[in-house]
Amino acid sequence: MMESIGEIIKYGDLLYMMVWRDIRIKYKQSVIGIMWAVFMPMVIVGTGILVRYGFALASHAPVDFNDLAAVSVKAVPWAFFVSTIRFSTGSLVGNPNLVTKIYFPKIIFPISSMFSQMFDLAIASGLLAVVLAFMRIGLSVHLLWVPILLALLVLCATGMGILLSAANLFYRDVKYLVEVVVTFAIFFTPVFYDVSMFGKWAYIFLLNPLAPILEGIAACVVHHRMPQIEWILYSAAASLAIFACAFAFFTKLEPLFAERI
């Protein structure tokens, strides 16, 4: 494992170039250009606000401004997670020439897919920060949790991406499976809702390793309180496990890629 990590570091420049290529291509010959980075989160935020408004109407409770802010704060990382997984899954299959003809650590493909999505995440987050500032959400010490939570999110997304990119190389219908799962996963992940709404059943939703991360981000950005440490630790362990398994799986199967693509 250390050996493969060393190799990846050696190919750092290539990783940089691949990320740059993906970003470059995405915004070339596109009408709205850089706006794509905020388009997807905006759709999710819009949907989320609509859903929350519906909840409020149904329960005859006033629309809480903070709830809307929480939806937006969770939607942006969620959009990053979903697009990383989508993009990574096809990353090996989409470059057959490079997989079969030239040697370099192939794990660069899913990793660079993640980084190029991170570029979108950065733009969307910047915009969101401006919006939140206008909404007078305010600052607190708990904001220091955000980088840690984002790191966990990145670890989890990269792990899933690595795993799925290799799986899709061997079995092409993995891609369709991913599409279906990713489309409906939003119902099983607290993006539009909070786990606290489910009372004592909340822990079932928190078993989804993404849930504590998203809830944690909402907690420290919007509600200015500590995330639930025990659940964050659970998420960290799960993400690390996913990443380690994916990495081992990928490097073990890598020599077969050129034959089986």
Place this chain on the structure above:
Amino acid sequence: MKTSETVLEMDHVAKKFKKGEAFDSLRDLIPALSGRVFTRKKRSLAEHEFWALKDVSFQVARGEAFGIIGPNGAGKSTILKLLCRVMKPTEGRIVVNGTMSALIEVGAGFHPDLTGRENIFLNGAILGMKKEQIRKRFDEIVEFSGLADFIDTPVKRYSSGMYARLGFSVAAHVDPDILIVDEVLSVGDHLFQVKCGQKMKQIKEDAGATVIFVSHNLRAVAELCDRLLLLERGECVQLGPPGEVINSYLNRILQRPVSFTHGVGISKVTVRGRTGEQVHFESGEKAWIEIEVCATKHVSGLGLAIGFKTQDHWSFFDTSTSRLGKRTFSVGPDRTVRYTFELDLHLGPGSYYFDVALYRYDAQMIFDEFLQAGTLMISTEKAIHGIANLYPVAYEQDDISDTFELMRSRPGVA
């Protein structure tokens, strides 16, 4: 050949592939797996496998140019893929000492939407260059490709020749210890091909790099390589100096079973020069092409035709026994006929091949056709291009008036 420094070694390498389609979707895999569980029948794997390489061993020394030739499907590309580590051998061991740049497909990493400039950086990184290194050599790469005017155009608007030129230029400037080249010279125009050949020679001689070269262009292989490996159906047939290996390769192609669909066929074609059977000729030399015809039944009224073509299949010369004023001949089970065409090879440098046909003129019928029956490789003393050799000489005169004097002194010129 054992040298002080071996940079590349293949030790009893074998590679097995599975024939037919593997399960490439879960939808197919799951029924297949459950089927196997229920029927408890083991599929015999042996018949679905084939060996692309069998027990291949060779060593390449630093600074050596090593060529691999052989018919299609011999396993040449598999060797290259094993060497550059995109595949792992089923058996055996491969040792590589040094950095490697593989030109298995020119511009493999190019993205059509990016410009030439962007693709140079991308492709350079893919081939293992550092960003700083690419920046330093950028101008050289552009200059070598000759695409300075189009460097900010997306490569999707490039012609295939331009694409290949840019691809080769990047790969040639990686400064690898080992350069692997697969059939790149088949693209691009003649001048660029020559330039590629020179560049490869230069990489080998100046930088002391090792070159592994796979090509069907026997002339290019012969010119560049110090040693050749002849591969056939995954097995090493011969390893040695280019001249010998190419000759035996061509001879192996020529040994063909006679088809006898019409009871008569061309059984053997031999190319002879002054020194005997040969492939390499100097321009202007004489060559004798011997054609043997045999038959299982008596056939008469036969003629032989021979047609020459360039490497790009442009037919430039043909003749036949009847056009040369020979009478038709007959063959039978008891009678084998040998015809010889004597030719003066006033040809330009390059390699040419010829087809032979056995026909019956009055019946307008071709009995047997031997396509690509043989190859001639021509070299010239002077650097000229083209298929003909007009034996050019250039003079320089300081004083133009001399020329007029000369012309005036000639009879018939006013």
